[in-house]
Amino acid sequence: MNGPAGSTVPSKPRRNWPLWLGVIGFLLAMTLWSAHGIGFSLFELVCNITRGSRLLEESWPPDFGFIPRLYEPFMETIYIAIIGTVVGGILAIPIAILAARNLTLGPLIWFTDRNFMNILRTLPDLFWAMLFATAVGFGPVAGALALSVFTIAVISKLWSESLESIDMGLPEAIRSVGGTWREMIQFGAMPQGLPHYVSYALYAFELNVRASMVLGLVGAGGIGMILKTQQANFEYERVTMIILAVLIAVLIIEEISEAIRRRLT
Amino acid sequence: MTERVLTAPGGRVGWATWTTFIIAALFLISLWAIEFSPQIMLQVPAKVAEDLKAYYPPDMAYGWEAVLPAIVESIQIAWVGTIIAAILSLPLALFGARTLFPRVARIVKFISATARAFPEILLAIYFVPIVGLGPFAGALAIGISSVGMLTKLGAEVVESIDFGPVEAVEASGGSRILALRYAVLPQVLPEIVAHWLFRFELNIRASAVLGVVGAGGVGGVLLNTLSYRHLEKAAAVLILTIIVVLAIDMISGAIRRRIINS
Amino acid sequence: MTETSNNQNAGAIRFGKANIVYPNGVVGMKDLDLEIKPGEFVVIVGSSGAGKSTLLRAVNGLNTLTSGRVEVNGEQVPRKDGRELRQLRKQIGMIFQDFRLVKRLTVMSNVLIGRLGHVPSWRTLLNLWPTEDREIAIKALERVGIPDKAWIKASDLSGGQQQRVGIARALAQEPAIILADEPVASLDPVTTHQIMQDLVRINRELGITTLVNLHFLDLAREYGERIIGLRFGELVYDGSADTVTDKDFEDIYGREVSKDDVLDEEAVDG
Numbered sequence: 097m098n099g100p101a102g103s104t105v106p107s108k109p110r111r112n113w114p115l116w117l118g119v120i121g122f123l124l125a126m127t128l129w130s131a132h133g134i135g136f137s138l139f140e141l142v143c144n145i146t147r148g149s150r151l152l153e154e155s156w157p158p159d160f161g162f163i164p165r166l167y168e169p170f171m172e173t174i175y176i177a178i179i180g181t182v183v184g185g186i187l188a189i190p191i192a193i194l195a196a197r198n199l200t201l202g203p204l205i206w207f208t209d210r211n212f213m214n215i216l217r218t219l220p221d222l223f224w225a226m227l228f229a230t231a232v233g234f235g236p237v238a239g240a241l242a243l244s245v246f247t248i249a250v251i252s253k254l255w256s257e258s259l260e261s262i263d264m265g266l267p268e269a270i271r272s273v274g275g276t277w278r279e280m281i282q283f284g285a286m287p288q289g290l291p292h293y294v295s296y297a298l299y300a301f302e303l304n305v306r307a308s309m310v311l312g313l314v315g316a317g318g319i320g321m322i323l324k325t326q327q328a329n330f331e332y333e334r335v336t337m338i339i340l341a342v343l344i345a346v347l348i349i350e351e352i353s354e355a356i357r358r359r360l361t
Numbered sequence: 362m363t364e365r366v367l368t369a370p371g372g373r374v375g376w377a378t379w380t381t382f383i384i385a386a387l388f389l390i391s392l393w394a395i396e397f398s399p400q401i402m403l404q405v406p407a408k409v410a411e412d413l414k415a416y417y418p419p420d421m422a423y424g425w426e427a428v429l430p431a432i433v434e435s436i437q438i439a440w441v442g443t444i445i446a447a448i449l450s451l452p453l454a455l456f457g458a459r460t461l462f463p464r465v466a467r468i469v470k471f472i473s474a475t476a477r478a479f480p481e482i483l484l485a486i487y488f489v490p491i492v493g494l495g496p497f498a499g500a501l502a503i504g505i506s507s508v509g510m511l512t513k514l515g516a517e518v519v520e521s522i523d524f525g526p527v528e529a530v531e532a533s534g535g536s537r538i539l540a541l542r543y544a545v546l547p548q549v550l551p552e553i554v555a556h557w558l559f560r561f562e563l564n565i566r567a568s569a570v571l572g573v574v575g576a577g578g579v580g581g582v583l584l585n586t587l588s589y590r591h592l593e594k595a596a597a598v599l600i601l602t603i604i605v606v607l608a609i610d611m612i613s614g615a616i617r618r619r620i621i622n623s
Numbered sequence: 624m625t626e627t628s629n630n631q632n633a634g635a636i637r638f639g640k641a642n643i644v645y646p647n648g649v650v651g652m653k654d655l656d657l658e659i660k661p662g663e664f665v666v667i668v669g670s671s672g673a674g675k676s677t678l679l680r681a682v683n684g685l686n687t688l689t690s691g692r693v694e695v696n697g698e699q700v701p702r703k704d705g706r707e708l709r710q711l712r713k714q715i716g717m718i719f720q721d722f723r724l725v726k727r728l729t730v731m732s733n734v735l736i737g738r739l740g741h742v743p744s745w746r747t748l749l750n751l752w753p754t755e756d757r758e759i760a761i762k763a764l765e766r767v768g769i770p771d772k773a774w775i776k777a778s779d780l781s782g783g784q785q786q787r788v789g790i791a792r793a794l795a796q797e798p799a800i801i802l803a804d805e806p807v808a809s810l811d812p813v814t815t816h817q818i819m820q821d822l823v824r825i826n827r828e829l830g831i832t833t834l835v836n837l838h839f840l841d842l843a844r845e846y847g848e849r850i851i852g853l854r855f856g857e858l859v860y861d862g863s864a865d866t867v868t869d870k871d872f873e874d875i876y877g878r879e880v881s882k883d884d885v886l887d888e889e890a891v892d893g
């Protein structure tokens with residue numbers, strides 16, 4: 097047991113070469129094919145550095161005089177975000193609950209709801225914005241609708257996963273004394289689930305403020321619309337101003353939101 | 362005596378009620394501000410339903426012909442962007458770990474926070490004039506934006522590892538770089554690669570959208586079909602996008618789970 | 624295994640009026656004067672916080688002195704990180720209470736980490752180890768009796784086996800000095816004795832200066848040659864394991880010896 101005599105070193109187990117080569121080969125092929133497909137060229141990138149620096153020059157300093165005109169569109173952005181978060185947040189509640197394996201009403205409902213939720217998640221928020229803009233016309237209503245859908249997608253995914261990992265002791269106890277499904281959810285699951293819900297709702301609000309920045313690019317209201325016109329007119333100093341203003345606002349909102357979330361947990 | 366016990370102590374109006382009240386107030390103010398009226402609320406479902414009829418039946422021939430190539434392009438954009446971000450973010454994540462490089466980490470964290478602040482589409486607006494319209498601009502935008510997020514997440518992973526082996530390597534005469542290679546990387550690589558994969562899933566959605574500003578991909582096609590109200594064609598775009606994204610999510614998710622469990 | 628002590632001084636340690644005061648004011652080492660000759664097997668005892676780890680870590684530079692000198696083989700231990708310190712550390716192997724293996728890597732890779740100081744960086748970065756160094760790693764594993772575990776993932780081993788890998792890693796450095804910081808504190812009694820026997824055997828067969836921190840007094844008596852007692856960072860006892868008494872231990876600890884200070888509970892009297 098302690099001496100050097102006796103045991104011999106086994107030979108090194110063969111590395112799984114086919115698997116390794118396959119993976120690396122796939123990665124390389126995928127990268128080369130994709131790079132070629134999009135016209136990736138380091139050469140071009142380097143050549144265009146001068147164009148880039150010229151653009152940066154044109155974009156600086158930001159046009160501070162433009163700020164007054166930003167107030168209304170910016171507030172519109174916030175309103176859209178609020179509406180989207182509230183509507184989406186309310187609708188997300190049943191969707192998330194039914195998507196949680198431990199709380200749902202039955203396998204068929206769970207399956208349908210789960211897949212419905214996943215499908216909602218696949219389309220980017222801008223797509224929803226475009227769809228609603230086509231249906232109800234350009235403007236903030238389309239944006240609010242788009243963000244509602246987006247919020248449902250975000251909150252229901254996060255919250256349903258969190259609900260699946262709660263302690264089922266109390267809910268089961270309620271069931272076993274004859275409580276209805278609704279009572280089980282309301283008194284058994286919600287006390288544990290609500291803090292997380294609020295956290296996710298705040299997170300969704302943060303995302304929505306950012307998103308409504310760009311919704312205007314497709315005509316769905318908010319500051320994005322001004323962004324689009326200024327960019328189309330090559331007024332890059334104004335574009336920078338807009339982006340700067342929004343980024344600062346987003347940072348502030350995120351800080352406040354983080355602070356609230358930390359006080360909850 | 363019993364009545365006393367049954368009444369809740371303190372005021373009847375708790376902070377939960379106040380919060381709900383405030384949120385409701387904000388909600389109503391917002392509705393009013395964007396000139397929402399009950400009329401609109403009635404019209405919305407009607408209009409949406411109307412539109413829905415026009416989307417059916419979806420024009421799948423158009424789908425194969427025009428949409429699939431665009432989706433492929435979106436995948437390529439997301440792939441290149443994610444690869445760029447992965448390669449750049451790995452060293453940055455290492456240097457951005459407070460536990461390993463206390464002084465440098467602050468700078469790195471600041472840079473990554475700045476990169477994170479920009480939605481990809483805004484970066485694309487800047488890249489398009491530089492390298493021209495098309496997917497290349499999109500990939501660059503996604504790359505830069507992703508670097509921020511991946512660096513932050515990567516640094517967090519590095520900060521959470523067991524520091525003991527690092528000290529052991531240095532105690533036996535190894536340099537910090539060697540400690541990174543032998544004590545840090547083996548601990549963090551699986552989790553970091555999982556983050557890369559998840560980022561790829563998110564970037565597919567991002568790249569789909571970039572077409573709207575001319576940076577290539579499916580977004581441009583959707584915008585076109587909607588502008589011309591060729592809704593059956595738009596339906597094809599949506600269906601194919603949904604299918605492809607779902608498929609990629611499933612495959613990527615499965616790979617991620619296998620990596621984490623290795 | 625090649626002889627490491629060609630140089631008569633190889634493995635000599637000397638402290639001269641060494642002091643360590645931590646930033647928060649705690650005194651880790653106070654006016655330490657100590658000389659350790661090559662090949663000695665020294666056990667260091669003292670209650671928690673007495674400065675045992677501080678002493679060990681001062682030898683390979685993991686702790687820096689606030690004043691005074693610490694020398695290895697006549698040369699001052701460098702105070703700053705850099706090539707000199709790394710060169711010194713190559714000759715000093717360290718064994719930790721929590722083993723400190725890279726769990727995801729194989730035993731072989733973990734032992735090879737001991738060779739990192741001896742192989743050019745470009746090779747180790749690419750994981751291209753010379754045959755010579757692999758041989759050294761294998762011999763180290765043989766010396767601790769677990770060559771058959773070479774290709775097993777480190778986390779799949781028992782505690783005792785993992786500590787053996789830790790010892791093998793230190794041996795792979797072909798060091799002049801081995802520092803063992805509470806090497807058996809996390810192990811069960813049977814494995815504890817095995818590991819202590821390993822350390823003693825290695826010291827005898829290879830002549831490597833060995834410093835071991837222990838908090839079990841019966842182990843100190845059983846396996847030590849020379850015993851050093853620390854209290855509040857000061858050297859309060861320096862003698863042979865054959866002649867140390869329970870009263871000496873009480874002086875070192877500043878209190879009566881209790882059951883917790885001994886591995887085998889039957890050995891404590893009164």
